[in-house]
Structure formats: structure tokens, C-alpha cells
Amino acid sequence: xxTPADPALTFAQKALDSQPFSRLLGARVTAFGDGRxxxxxxxxxxxxxxxxxxxxxxxxxxxxxxxxxxxxxxxGPAVLTAGFSIQYIRPATGRTxxxxxxVVHAGRRQAVVRCDLLTVTEDGTETLSAVAQxxxxxxxxx
Numbered sequence: 001x002x003t004p005a006d007p008a009l010t011f012a013q014k015a016l017d018s019q020p021f022s023r024l025l026g027a028r029v030t031a032f033g034d035g036r037x038x039x040x041x042x043x044x045x046x047x048x049x050x051x052x053x054x055x056x057x058x059x060x061x062x063x064x065x066x067x068x069x070x071x072x073x074x075x076g077p078a079v080l081t082a083g084f085s086i087q088y089i090r091p092a093t094g095r096t097x098x099x100x101x102x103v104v105h106a107g108r109r110q111a112v113v114r115c116d117l118l119t120v121t122e123d124g125t126e127t128l129s130a131v132a133q134x135x136x137x138x139x140x141x142x
Contacts (some may be wrong), residue, residue, distance in 0.1 A: 008033050014070060015077065022065065025058065029069060034063035035103035037069035040096055043119065052084030053142075054092035054129075059117055063132035067113040071095035074106035078141065082110065084134025086117075092129040111136045 012032040016022045025047070031038035039062055063086050072079045088140070093102040101115040117130040 006033075011077075012037070016065070016069075019065075021061070025061065027062070030098075031100075032069060033073055035070060035073050035106070037044050037073065037101050038042075039066040039099045039101075040071065043092070043094055043097055051091070052093075054097060054119070056088060059088070059097065060086055060093055060132075062097055062099035063115045063130065064134070065103075065118055066101035066115045067132065067134040068136050070101035070103050070113050071106070071111035071112065072117075074103050074111050075136065075138050078139040079106050079111075079136050080139045082135040082137045083131050086130055086132040088130045089125065090129055092117070092119045094121045094125075094127070096120040097129075098126070109137065 009032045012029040014019050025041050027039055027041045030040050043054050047058050064081055068079050068081050084109050098118045099115055103111050103113050105112045113134055115132040118126045119129050120126050
């Protein structure tokens with residue numbers, strides 16, 4: 001894994017910042033390397049659904065990006081999600097959403113990655129809200 005001053009983490013954050021939607025959400029990469037990636041974002045009221053929980057689409061976004069960033073450590077920087085599934089375990093509430101992804105298997109043509117999505121409260125308590133698994137492929141260059 002890397003530290004905040006690590007060039008790999010800086011590269012990963014620049015890649016995330018190049019995505020307008022990620023900038024809109026205020027997402028940040030907090031760990032990147034060795035088949036793993038962690039993405040975080042603050043849970044804000046404007047990201048809630050009608051019942052006051054973090055919208056499932058935001059949770060799904062975090063899973064998708066964490067999966068691809070983790071896979072990028074194994075396949076290289078140009079990757080695309082081929083598909084993923086997500087299982088919501090409990091409503092996401094708290095201060096921060098954390099998506100921790102890890103490559104389960106990587107070959108030349110694809111990586112299989114799993115991701116735990118946790119919420120963190122003000123006192124630092126983590127609660128598992130969802131789990132995801134996906135397949136990531138190297139992107140074809142034109």
C-alpha cells in the first residue's frame with residue numbers, strides 16, 4: 001500500500017480527479033497499490049435518497065471506481081469495468097463512505113475484484129453497508 005506522499009497515490013488521485021462526476025462527489029483515493037485501492041467520500045445530505053440514507057447509486061459508484069482502481073494496480077492504468085454486482089446489506093448512514101477493493105485474481109485479460117463498502121461514524125465506528133464483486137478488463141486503445 002502507499003502513503004499520501006507516494007507518487008502512485010498522487011497519480012491515482014489525479015486520475016480520479018479527471019472524472020467530472022468524481023469531482024462532483026468529492027471522492028478521494030486514500031490507498032492505492034499491490035492489488036488494492038480505497039476510495040472515500042463524505043456523506044452529505046444532497047447525496048441522500050428520500051428516506052435519509054445515502055443513495056444506492058452513490059454506493060454503487062464508489063464500488064465501481066474502487067474495483068477499477070484496484071484492478072489498475074494489476075492490469076495497468078487503462079482499464080474498464082466489464083460488469084459488477086452489488087449486494088446492499090444495510091442502509092448507509094454516517095460521516096464517510098469507504099470502498100475497500102482488492103484483486104482476487106488477475107490474468108493478462110481480466111481481473112476479478114471484490115469490494116467492501118463501509119460507513120464510518122463521527123467516532124470512527126465502521127459498519128459494512130454493501131459488498132460488490134466485478135470483472136475489470138484492460139481498455140483497448142484506438
